[in-house]
Amino acid sequence: MPWLELLNWWFGEGATVSEISEQKNGLWFGYKPEQDAEARARFGELVDRALAGELTDWAESPHGWLALVLLLDQLPRMIYRGTPQAFAGDERALQLVRDGMAHGGDVLLAPIQRVFIYLVLEHAEDLRVQDQAVAQFQMLHGLVGTEDQALFADFLDYAVRHRDVISRFGRFPHRNEVLGRETTEAEQVFLTKPGSRF
Template sequence: MTTPSDVVSFWLNEVGEQGWYKSDPAMDDEIRSRFGAVVEAGAAGELTHWTTDPEGVLAYLIVTDQFPRNIYRGSSLSFSSDTLALKAAKCALSKEWDLRISGPERQFFYLPLMHSENLCDQDRCVRLMLTRMPGAESNILHARAHREVIRTFGRFPYRNEALDRVSRPAELDYMQSGGYGRTLETLRVAA
């Protein structure tokens, strides 16, 4: 039986910051092998009992927001438990449980907001990154870039194919001219 501590220890100590955002098929396979059943349980609503304390919520957010992006990379399933993660994150934020988690792992309370296709959630994510993770310039830059994409398109165009959505002409132009990387660079230069 996997525990919240198992998830947190793996993600923080074994994977660590340098591996959190890498596209690594071997890592995806390891997460799938070790935690695939837990991801499925989380998506089925069977892990809400994990959300009763800060470390449990952190584990829940990793399982519902981060791990699906690894084990279902490129598939619509990557986003299948986003609404669960967003709900848990908002509840934890209302209790300020994010402030009881130190260091870079605090960002996992804000990433469900960053992954939301809702501008209010994006604005809140940027505010939280600025006020509760000062000095985390890369995180702040990515929060602003995600918000800019939602502000411009109302959704993330680079999810369209996985979600079987028809891309609008402006989204196609955006993707063909550098997409998210271009947004990042534009914000980096403007800063």
């Protein structure tokens, strides 16, 4: 399977959700130049192919679909960090997620894998989509066992915080500079607060 290397890199080899998260949380949500460089070296060609509309056959398998979503949503944010290209795959990723969820593709994945399907919803500058993201993370939180409740409560909290920003501004102010958008005075005040840039 051409997507196995990517999924193994992204999710590691932990036996439990907590082990996977401990191993990979820094990759998922941290910033290290060496991680971005590794992503670029190992998967840059696949990201560019995905952004060009290739690899569509990957979506015929649940795990291939997940990998293609990662190539369009997560990896451009690493490989093209600080440039408009970081968000170039968002629209296509959102359509992929909508199509896959309509066919129940998400329920065929493990809860920790489903996080990265629903994060695509959380990345959208659209309040209706944000509401859907919160609903999906609420569902996931109710689905996992007691030992994973705290981790998935954190995922839900982030979804709520993203939704609240879109509810307030209609967009993510921390993207304005990269995307060449003018920042309003209210957004400027907001951006001085801790956690405003996720």
